[in-house]
Amino acid sequence: xxxxxVLAIARKALSQFRHDRRTLAFIVAxxxxxxxxxxxxxxxxxxxVRTLVVNEDAGYMGLRMADRFxxxxxxxxxxxVAWTGTASARAEVEAGRAWAVLSFPANFTQNLRTNVTAxxxxxxxxxxxxxxxxxxxxxxxxxxxxxxxxxxxxxxLERDFVYGSEDTRFIDSFAPGVxxxxxxxxxxxxxxxMVVREKSGGMLERLFATPLRSSELVMGLALALAVIAFFxxxxxxxxxxxxxxxxxxxxxxxxxxxxxLFGIGNQGLGIxxxxxxxNELQAxxxxxxxxxxxxxxxxxFFPLEAIPSAFRPFxxxxxxxxxxxxxxxxxxxxxxxxQIPVAVDILVLLGYDALTMLGAAVFVRRQx
Amino acid sequence: MAxxxxxxxxxxxxxxxGEVEALRGVSLEIPSGVTFGLLGPNGAGKTTFLRxxxxxxxxxxxxxxxxxxxxxxxxxxxxxxxxPQDLAVYLDLTVGENLALFGxxxxxxxxxxxxxxxxxxxxxxxxxRVDSLxxxxxxGMRRRTSLAIALLHDPDLLLLDEPTVGVDPELRASFWxxxxxxxxxxxxxxxxxxxxxxxxxxxLVALMHVGRVLSRGPPATIKERxxxxxxxxxxLALVREAKTA
Numbered sequence: 001x002x003x004x005x006v007l008a009i010a011r012k013a014l015s016q017f018r019h020d021r022r023t024l025a026f027i028v029a030x031x032x033x034x035x036x037x038x039x040x041x042x043x044x045x046x047x048x049v050r051t052l053v054v055n056e057d058a059g060y061m062g063l064r065m066a067d068r069f070x071x072x073x074x075x076x077x078x079x080x081v082a083w084t085g086t087a088s089a090r091a092e093v094e095a096g097r098a099w100a101v102l103s104f105p106a107n108f109t110q111n112l113r114t115n116v117t118a119x120x121x122x123x124x125x126x127x128x129x130x131x132x133x134x135x136x137x138x139x140x141x142x143x144x145x146x147x148x149x150x151x152x153x154x155x156x157l158e159r160d161f162v163y164g165s166e167d168t169r170f171i172d173s174f175a176p177g178v179x180x181x182x183x184x185x186x187x188x189x190x191x192x193x194m195v196v197r198e199k200s201g202g203m204l205e206r207l208f209a210t211p212l213r214s215s216e217l218v219m220g221l222a223l224a225l226a227v228i229a230f231f232x233x234x235x236x237x238x239x240x241x242x243x244x245x246x247x248x249x250x251x252x253x254x255x256x257x258x259x260x261l262f263g264i265g266n267q268g269l270g271i272x273x274x275x276x277x278x279n280e281l282q283a284x285x286x287x288x289x290x291x292x293x294x295x296x297x298x299x300x301f302f303p304l305e306a307i308p309s310a311f312r313p314f315x316x317x318x319x320x321x322x323x324x325x326x327x328x329x330x331x332x333x334x335x336x337x338x339q340i341p342v343a344v345d346i347l348v349l350l351g352y353d354a355l356t357m358l359g360a361a362v363f364v365r366r367q368x
Numbered sequence: 369m370a371x372x373x374x375x376x377x378x379x380x381x382x383x384x385x386g387e388v389e390a391l392r393g394v395s396l397e398i399p400s401g402v403t404f405g406l407l408g409p410n411g412a413g414k415t416t417f418l419r420x421x422x423x424x425x426x427x428x429x430x431x432x433x434x435x436x437x438x439x440x441x442x443x444x445x446x447x448x449x450x451x452p453q454d455l456a457v458y459l460d461l462t463v464g465e466n467l468a469l470f471g472x473x474x475x476x477x478x479x480x481x482x483x484x485x486x487x488x489x490x491x492x493x494x495x496x497r498v499d500s501l502x503x504x505x506x507x508g509m510r511r512r513t514s515l516a517i518a519l520l521h522d523p524d525l526l527l528l529d530e531p532t533v534g535v536d537p538e539l540r541a542s543f544w545x546x547x548x549x550x551x552x553x554x555x556x557x558x559x560x561x562x563x564x565x566x567x568x569x570x571x572l573v574a575l576m577h578v579g580r581v582l583s584r585g586p587p588a589t590i591k592e593r594x595x596x597x598x599x600x601x602x603x604l605a606l607v608r609e610a611k612t613a
Contacts (some may be wrong), residue, residue, distance in 0.1 A: 004472060005473055008468075008472035008473055011469075012458070012461065012469045016458065016460045016461060017459050019462075033574060090585075132393050138489075187416060201454065201455065201456065201458070201459070202452050202453075202454025202456040203454050203456055205419075205424055205454070205456065205484045206450065206452050206517070207473070208422075208423075208424055209422045209445065209448070209452075210474050211442065211473065211474065211475070266393050363440055
């Protein structure tokens with residue numbers, strides 16, 4: 001292998017990007033857009049759920065437990081609106097003007113104090129599971145707070161977070177996966193398009209009429225794309241850290257290294273896929289093929305435990321599963337290569353790189 | 369220059385693409401230091417022949433040596449200049465970047481690349497366009513850039529696939545006179561074309577039709593042999609003869 005020829009190809013590919021301003025902008029903007037859109041849409045907490053409170057609690061010996069309970073509903077998840085009449089409150093939910101109704105019967109405190117089961121009526125618009133779980137979660141927290149601080153210590157949960165904390169947000173948990181997903185999309189698409197572009201212009205034929213070997217071409221393109229992947233990783237990681245204030249407990253340079261490792265394999269995959277595409281239009285058709293398994297099977301948005309067991313084996317063949325898992329462990333758990341799961345992820349990614357690069361060198365030659 | 373005195377020697381080359389037989393037993397010897405025209409209509413097998421000589425595609429059967437090296441001729445590729453039929457110029461690179469890339473790939477040093485870029489661009493009348501993006505050039509200028517790439521490393525053997533398509537008559541004439549100069553310096557120029565009148569510039573030609581060589585020799589001899597006034601008529605007569613044979 002000639003280093004000079006590898007560098008000549010890398011230099012050429014980078015010059016092509018340099019002259020193509022729109023693509024250059026796309027290289028930075030697309031992963032940024034992905035991170036921002038995913039971050040804000042998936043990561044948003046539920047706020048301001050209009051909840052009507054019909055409080056008919058008459059109290060017992062001067063104590064109104066319903067009031068105490070309502071005081072313990074904190075945060076901005078629910079907006080409590082005092083209401084009169086359960087039926088009219090329910091009509092509000094039916095009309096779509098409120099999501100939930102809490103009703104406290106007149107004997108609420110009395111029942112509590114006399115050890116009779118007390119009931120809080122909750123009428124819910126169950127059409128949005130996200131809102132339902134936010135409402136119920138808030139109510140459970142208030143119940144726990146009201147009744148453990150009220151002297152009844154029959155049951156208490158003692159929380160000990162091994163990793164993360166009570167403040168860990170949804171976005172904290174999926175940010176590492178989104179970073180990997182953004183790198184996956186961009187590196188794969190770029191490498192497919194780069195090779196297809198060479199093929200459609202008759203360039204591959206001309207390149208292989210020189211002493212250039214297919215492995216040198218692949219290495220050269222990979223080197224150029226690694227430079228691109230490097231900048232993209234910087235952009236997405238910075239975006240995640242700055243815009244969403246993700247709490248990273250592990251090594252950022254290590255996370256960065258994993259991203260690069262993943263990016264290289266994606267390029268190989270892109271080059272291999274390009275052998276099946278005759279033009280850029282056909283190349284674009286590979287996007288859903290890469291996107292959907294990566295979105296749904298890899299634990300980026302849902303933990304692997306939430307994937308039906310019949311589909312689990314498929315998760316294991318999608319490389320993003322390993323990149324996402326490694327980044328998750330590094331960024332949120334502070335693990336290093338010494339921890340076996342991370343070491344396994346890295347070994348799998350190294351194998352992915354080797355296999356796809358080898359495949360790329362074989363396939364690219366056949367296309368001249 | 370090749371020791372054997374032959375730039376290309378091939379015997380009974382065949383090439384099949386599925387059902388299609390692109391070459392049907394082509395045997396050709398192309399001496400060093402000549403301008404050799406491969407003439408024939410589209411589909412005659414001219415491009416396939418060049419691609420086999422470059423090692424871009426293997427023959428189905430038969431043998432070939434290029435500059436005394438058996439195909440695929442990896443070792444001698446730096447001595448070959450190739451201009452494909454497709455444009456094969458990076459439109460998103462400048463003219464200079466296109467040339468420099470191929471200079472590096474054939475092993476030229478940076479100083480030589482710089483000197484030769486100026487020389488070949490003068491030859492194809494693109495001096496002053498070294499920093500122009502290829503996408504901003506006219507179709508003819510792009511073809512000239514493509515030719516400049518093939519000429520850059522001053523190769524011993526030039527394989528030019530339809531180099532004069534889209535080039536204006538004046539520049540075409542200057543190309544042919546340059547090819548003549550190259551052969552005087554011992555270089556070999558193999559040109560495919562379907563313009564029969566261009567054959568008058570060649571020292572030797574081979575007329576190809578559906579994967580076969582119908583006739584080869586100096587243009588005047590071929591005309592004489594077929595009893596025709598020009599190569600067009602000679603070609604038609606040879607095709608008729610081949611069909612009845």
